[in-house]
Amino acid sequence: MTEPATARGARTRAALLVGARTVFERDGFTDARIADIASEAGCATGSFYTYFTSKEEILAAVLYDAQHDVMRPTLDVDAPDPFVALAEGHRRYFENYASNARLMLVLEEIAALDPTFRDVRRRRGEALARRTAEVIAALQERGVADPELDPYPTARALDGLVSHLAYYAFVLGEDMSVDELVATTNRIWRNALTLKSLEAS
Amino acid sequence: MTEPATARGARTRAALLVGARTVFERDGFTDARIADIASEAGCATGSFYTYFTSKEEILAAVLYDAQHDVMRPTLDVDAPDPFVALAEGHRRYFENYASNARLMLVLEEIAALDPTFRDVRRRRGEALARRTAEVIAALQERGVADPELDPYPTARALDGLVSHLAYYAFVLGEDMSVDELVATTNRIWRNALTLKSLEAS
Amino acid sequence: MTEPATARGARTRAALLVGARTVFERDGFTDARIADIASEAGCATGSFYTYFTSKEEILAAVLYDAQHDVMRPTLDVDAPDPFVALAEGHRRYFENYASNARLMLVLEEIAALDPTFRDVRRRRGEALARRTAEVIAALQERGVADPELDPYPTARALDGLVSHLAYYAFVLGEDMSVDELVATTNRIWRNALTLKSLEAS
Amino acid sequence: MTEPATARGARTRAALLVGARTVFERDGFTDARIADIASEAGCATGSFYTYFTSKEEILAAVLYDAQHDVMRPTLDVDAPDPFVALAEGHRRYFENYASNARLMLVLEEIAALDPTFRDVRRRRGEALARRTAEVIAALQERGVADPELDPYPTARALDGLVSHLAYYAFVLGEDMSVDELVATTNRIWRNALTLKSLEAS
DNA sequence: AATGAATGAGTTTTCATTCAT
DNA sequence: AATGAATGAAAACTCATTCAT
Numbered sequence: 001m002t003e004p005a006t007a008r009g010a011r012t013r014a015a016l017l018v019g020a021r022t023v024f025e026r027d028g029f030t031d032a033r034i035a036d037i038a039s040e041a042g043c044a045t046g047s048f049y050t051y052f053t054s055k056e057e058i059l060a061a062v063l064y065d066a067q068h069d070v071m072r073p074t075l076d077v078d079a080p081d082p083f084v085a086l087a088e089g090h091r092r093y094f095e096n097y098a099s100n101a102r103l104m105l106v107l108e109e110i111a112a113l114d115p116t117f118r119d120v121r122r123r124r125g126e127a128l129a130r131r132t133a134e135v136i137a138a139l140q141e142r143g144v145a146d147p148e149l150d151p152y153p154t155a156r157a158l159d160g161l162v163s164h165l166a167y168y169a170f171v172l173g174e175d176m177s178v179d180e181l182v183a184t185t186n187r188i189w190r191n192a193l194t195l196k197s198l199e200a201s
Numbered sequence: 202m203t204e205p206a207t208a209r210g211a212r213t214r215a216a217l218l219v220g221a222r223t224v225f226e227r228d229g230f231t232d233a234r235i236a237d238i239a240s241e242a243g244c245a246t247g248s249f250y251t252y253f254t255s256k257e258e259i260l261a262a263v264l265y266d267a268q269h270d271v272m273r274p275t276l277d278v279d280a281p282d283p284f285v286a287l288a289e290g291h292r293r294y295f296e297n298y299a300s301n302a303r304l305m306l307v308l309e310e311i312a313a314l315d316p317t318f319r320d321v322r323r324r325r326g327e328a329l330a331r332r333t334a335e336v337i338a339a340l341q342e343r344g345v346a347d348p349e350l351d352p353y354p355t356a357r358a359l360d361g362l363v364s365h366l367a368y369y370a371f372v373l374g375e376d377m378s379v380d381e382l383v384a385t386t387n388r389i390w391r392n393a394l395t396l397k398s399l400e401a402s
Numbered sequence: 403m404t405e406p407a408t409a410r411g412a413r414t415r416a417a418l419l420v421g422a423r424t425v426f427e428r429d430g431f432t433d434a435r436i437a438d439i440a441s442e443a444g445c446a447t448g449s450f451y452t453y454f455t456s457k458e459e460i461l462a463a464v465l466y467d468a469q470h471d472v473m474r475p476t477l478d479v480d481a482p483d484p485f486v487a488l489a490e491g492h493r494r495y496f497e498n499y500a501s502n503a504r505l506m507l508v509l510e511e512i513a514a515l516d517p518t519f520r521d522v523r524r525r526r527g528e529a530l531a532r533r534t535a536e537v538i539a540a541l542q543e544r545g546v547a548d549p550e551l552d553p554y555p556t557a558r559a560l561d562g563l564v565s566h567l568a569y570y571a572f573v574l575g576e577d578m579s580v581d582e583l584v585a586t587t588n589r590i591w592r593n594a595l596t597l598k599s600l601e602a603s
Numbered sequence: 604m605t606e607p608a609t610a611r612g613a614r615t616r617a618a619l620l621v622g623a624r625t626v627f628e629r630d631g632f633t634d635a636r637i638a639d640i641a642s643e644a645g646c647a648t649g650s651f652y653t654y655f656t657s658k659e660e661i662l663a664a665v666l667y668d669a670q671h672d673v674m675r676p677t678l679d680v681d682a683p684d685p686f687v688a689l690a691e692g693h694r695r696y697f698e699n700y701a702s703n704a705r706l707m708l709v710l711e712e713i714a715a716l717d718p719t720f721r722d723v724r725r726r727r728g729e730a731l732a733r734r735t736a737e738v739i740a741a742l743q744e745r746g747v748a749d750p751e752l753d754p755y756p757t758a759r760a761l762d763g764l765v766s767h768l769a770y771y772a773f774v775l776g777e778d779m780s781v782d783e784l785v786a787t788t789n790r791i792w793r794n795a796l797t798l799k800s801l802e803a804s
Numbered sequence: 805a806a807t808g809a810a811t812g813a814g815t816t817t818t819c820a821t822t823c824a825t
Numbered sequence: 826a827a828t829g830a831a832t833g834a835a836a837a838c839t840c841a842t843t844c845a846t
Contacts, residue, residue, distance in 0.1 A: 006846085009809060030231055030314060034837065044811045049838070109313035112306055113231060122373040146392065153377065153385040157362050160369065164361025172323040176354065184354040191347065192393040210826070235820060245828040250821075408825085411830060432633055432716060436816065446832045451817070507715055514712035515633060524775040548794065555779065555787040558771065559764050566763030574725040578756065586756040593749065594795040612805070637841060647807040652842075 013051045015041035020058045025102035029109045066100050075135045087186045094178045101170040129155040145193045214252045216242035221259045226303035230310045267301050276336045288387045295379045302371040330356040346394045415453045417443035422460045427504035431511045468502050477537045489588040496568055496580045503572040531557040547595045616654045618644035623661045628705035632712045669703050678738045690789040697781045704773040732758040748796045761792055
């Protein structure tokens with residue numbers, strides 16, 4: 001809402017963000033109370049409204065700070081095996097997801113509750129899929145990937161697979177290590193994308 | 202809670218279920234009010250408590266009735282192409298998801314809110330993955346599927362891919378038809394599972 | 403808002419109206435609290451909202467019940483002195499105003515605060531002025547009143563004079579009895595309206 | 604409260620008065636916020652309290668500056684028609700009222716809310732009525748006005764008529780021009796005061 | 805003098821749940 | 826069984842006023 005004009009204000013705003021994260025992780029979005037966030041931040045209820053207009057707004061700020069949802073598929077053109085770079089990206093994603101697991105649950109909640117957040121999610125999903133699709137197309141051009149695959153829908157599906165695994169592992173508590181997750185993901189991406197005749201040779 | 206003893210009671214209970222579905226689809230779980238459900242069902246607020254103890258309980262009943270989440274991978278052993286049966290299963294799943302999209306969003310919401318529902322989801326996910334893993338194992342035994350794949354994690358990932366696509370398509374409103382979804386899914390399952398050298402031949 | 407369906411409900415609604423009047427008269431509109439109205443009515447805060455949506459709404463109902471603002475100029479055609487009937491009307495108005503003085507102050511307050519109430523006031527003022535104008539026109543026709551007077555603006559002015567006196571006397575506490583008020587009003591109406599040559603004869 | 608000691612202080616105080624007028628006219632008294640007044644004046648919230656103790660105080664100052672409520676009946680003894688001077692006074696009053704209409708509404712509001720302001724209003728009404736009564740008495744002495752009229756109550760009534768017309772015209776938005784208002788007022792004052800036999804002659 | 809952040813009491817409003825009829 | 830009114834705890838939000846800088 002308003003950017004703090006003094007150092008003191010900046011400190012309070014920062015404290016509110018930290019407090020909000022704590023409360024959201026503990027109680028979820030619906031059950032989080034503004035008063036709790038404020039008291040967690042060590043300030044009066046009213047001070048909350050000096051910096052934020054609503055629970056939604058502070059949650060958006062908390063999620064932004066958490067750098068959530070980062071998955072940036074990269075293609076190392078010169079690498080002998082292009083899937084190594086992709087796997088590294090997935091590892092980073094899983095690790096980040098794991099360390100923000102409670103927050104990711106809150107993200108599910110707000111996405112279910114608020115169309116605005118749902119829109120953000122849709123747009124991010126699209127952006128990621130477009131990027132992934134570019135990688136797939138590049139692999140096809142280099143003769144590595146199956147040219148029959150339609151890059152965009154394939155990207156959608158393979159991206160979804162990753163985030164879904166993360167959700168089951170870290171939110172629902174399925175028993176899978178990051179290594180296992182990376183290995184599984186990598187194997188399937190590789191199999192799904194690779195041109196068969198090529199590999200068979 | 203209590204099973205209705207009279208025909209009249211059964212009618213009221215049924216009306217409440219219908220009303221609850223309407224209200225949940227319209228307002229989501231958090232914003233649904235017991236009074237609205239009752240009035241939608243054409244009965245008094247108090248009557249709700251004759252048949253249900255809480256919003257969670259009636260939601261569970263509504264979801265049960267909606268037969269949601271059905272995905273039953275089947276393997277037709279004698280079929281020349283085992284993926285046809287799988288694709289049929291996926292089509293059924295997508296179609297069912299599409300016609301219950303609003304309810305699926307409510308399912309996301311309650312899963313985010315309530316650990317009990319989260320548990321149910323986890324158990325169902327596991328059950329489905331076990332079944333899918335059996336299919337994969339059978340395909341490996343018949344020499345169709347890549348023997349290097351670990352059936353259970355692979356099943357987890359491929360199942361997740363399907364439900365994730367459904368969520369993006371029908372809840373977030375991504376523009377994909379059921380045909381496209383089935384095609385994409387099928388292609389990836391096939392590529393991911395199939396033994397390359399085999400197919401290349 | 404909702405009409406009570408049971409006798410008990412009707413009783414509660416009535417109690418709220420009585421309580422509201424008490425509280426409004428004691429505290430005015432702005433300082434009246436819903437909780438006070440409810441407790442004055444002997445019911446819980448929440449019950450207020452069963453019957454009314456807002457303080458404005460219950461005030462409108464209270465004012466309606468108080469039959470405020472009644473001024474109905476009548477012309478007794480056969481009477482030798484038509485001003486006697488008018489004076490009786492004014493007396494009734496002053497008496498009614500006196501016994502609702504505190505409420506009249508609240509009416510001033512809400513008219514200053516709320517455009518909706520201001521509109522009602524304007525429409526009532528117009529309706530009254532039209533009626534008064536008819537009386538003036540009738541008097542002109544019978545040769546009693548100065549034909550030069552434009553009935554409607556004159557009516558506006560003379561009506562205003564009456565309500566203004568009432569306000570100063572009963573709200574501001576000017577020291578004037580109802581008799582004095584009626585006498586003053588009557589004298590001025592008579593002088594203002596009467597055709598001079600006629601009376602001079 | 605405190606008179607500003609420096610030129611800078613005087614400027615801030617003046618800015619607050621201007622800002623307050625703007626805010627009061629826009630939002631009314633109850634809905635005006637100190638913070639808005641300060642920001643409208645281009646200074647910090649806290650600075651308000653350097654010059655004023657309360658919203659009431661600054662409103663009193665704003666109203667004082669607006670020179671509201673000026674109605675000074677004058678009697679030109681030598682004029683052939685004494686009502687011409689009175690009508691001029693009324694015109695000035697209507698014009699002033701028109702250009703301060705929003706503020707006049709705020710005056711109604713604060714008079715309804717605050718007994719102190721009500722008292723001021725009562726005293727001003729009395730002072731004005733005394734002055735008007737003197738004019739009436741002078742007219743009676745010169746044989747122009749009906750000697751039967753009791754000057755003070757008559758003055759009260761005729762004054763009230765004027766301010767009431769102004770309220771309906773400029774606050775409630777009745778469709779009457781200043782000319783019409785002056786004409787109506789003049790006609791009624793003349794009729795009401797003039798000795799009939801005299802004029803008839 | 806000015807600033808603008810902090811305070812926290814005060815009110816409205818909602819709604820799951822109970823209960824008398 | 827059904828009714829629908831009553832309950833009252835709970836939470837959001839506002840804003841006059843204070844105060845440290």
